[in-house]
Amino acid sequence: MSAVSAEAVSGTVRGRGGERPGAGAEDGAAAPLAPGARLLPALAAVYRAQLSRARVARIPLLFVATFQSVGIMVMMRGVVDGGDEARSVVAGSSVLVVAFVALNLLAQYFGQLRAGGGLDHYATLPVPPAAVVLGAAGAYASFTAPGTLVTAVVGSVLFKLPMAHLWVLAAVIPVSGAALAGLGAALGLLAPRQELATLGGQLGMSAALLLGVLPAAHMPAPIAFARDLLPSTYGVEALARSFDARPDWLLVVADLGVCAAVGVVSLAVATWAYRRAAVR
């Protein structure tokens, strides 16, 4: 008897609860949120997607970047004959490939993405801003690797430089890539108009070209100061030092350290700029 009445009571309670209009899981309590994407998987996904689009759309541009650098070295061959100057020409031309792709093209890409409303796509996905910026920057930077390597090898042959320490490129490309891609991304995301992003990227690349390739010894003081301010300079210096018979590794590491520090700061700025551009 008692069991039956207990059932009846609970039945009425349930019935009453069901009668309340709109009562349900959504009422009162908030609906569960779908999980957000975590940093590393999201970064990997963006990196992979960016690399695939780079493969399709950017290979001709990589050829242009490499030919430009090789052309500059051939030209400078008539002016420079060995020694310190040859080293800075080869190192400058190699890092120029990184500047062309990571700084110039990435600034254009983000400028275009922002102007065309493409940032909305990422901004409406639960993805950490750093994953988008780092994934794109990483893809552009690693895309420069073959061109940089080809330029360094061709340059070393052209100017008869030792290739024993070219493995340094394995560090030079990522850190100068990080620094220049960070700058490029920040430029592209901060520029108020797409044209200004493109212009900024082009100017940055021109600066990397002139200040990186031309031997520093003959520069007037203000230009030398500008050269010191440009992060690619430290990548160039690190690579140039590695052509010595006995490189001063401490200085190489210090140069790369400057690059890495600029990379961290500029990527942080770019991430902040992305957040700012995505939600207005």
Added chain:
Amino acid sequence: MRTVGKQAERAAGATVCTVRGLVKTYPAARGRRGRPGPDPVRATDGIDLDIRRGEIFGLLGPNGAGKTTLVRQLTGLLRPDAGSVDLLGHDLVRHPERAARLVGYLGQESTALDELTVSLAAETTGRLRGLDLRTARAERDAVLDELGLAPLADRPLKKLSGGQRRLACFAAALVGDRPLLVLDEPTTGMDPVARRAVWAAVDRRRAERGTTVLLVTHNVIEAETVLDRVAVLEHGRIIACDTPSGLKELVGDEVRVDLVWRTEPPLDVPEVAALRDAALETGRRWSLRLGPAEARAAVAAVTGGPAFAALDDFTLATPSLEDVYLALGGGRAQGLVKA
């Protein structure tokens, strides 16, 4: 009709999204050379909305009516100046970042996906919605099959036609289940097969998971066929909100009857002679606006008996949302407005 609409409303599910007093003002552009610039633009001007679970809710309005601004506020892309947005119990004005975990959004632009292949676009979007690699790939394959995109899976979006590209973006929007889908003109440029695939996919999600859809559209014919309820926007305000049939009733329940005669209208038939007073004559064509009962009588009169021999063609049309839209929003009240 209206009572039926109300009943359907009562039977429908709980409110998913509540919007109250939403305001967004874009600052005035600076005037040039000392001249004062234009006034600030109120893109949304005190919008109130209730969207219910499982319905397809439409936003209809001309360009510049504030549809996109409203959608951007609901997806956390734009912070409103005032007002509240509650989505499934979450305050989106205070926590705009939560929108990404509740809403699947299909915007008008495909710039971010253009250079990817269809398959990678869907997979990457799923990954960025927090799915692990295996789930993202499984959902990608399922959605591409569902929408008939499997044969195009390895083609970059850039190389596809406008409609196909739109369908690929729609596929990306579906990977990673969300309780609310916000679709900004999803079927632009699509052929009928693709359109059918889109609405079939939407219906399946409504039936299986109770997915709610907010649809921005220009296309009044599509709006009539797919929407459960529609809000008409004009100058940042909602000027009407009801079911499509309810809205049409708001404007008038008259029916348009068009009669085309072979040569001369048979005026010797008394019913036809009586219709002549109400008809707008253009050549052999008579256009009439009649109540439903009168329209039925008129059609019966001309299709049976001696008048039929003189009849070349006739059409009967109910008022469309186009008429409602023109009457409410277009300002040029040429729709079926009851005087």
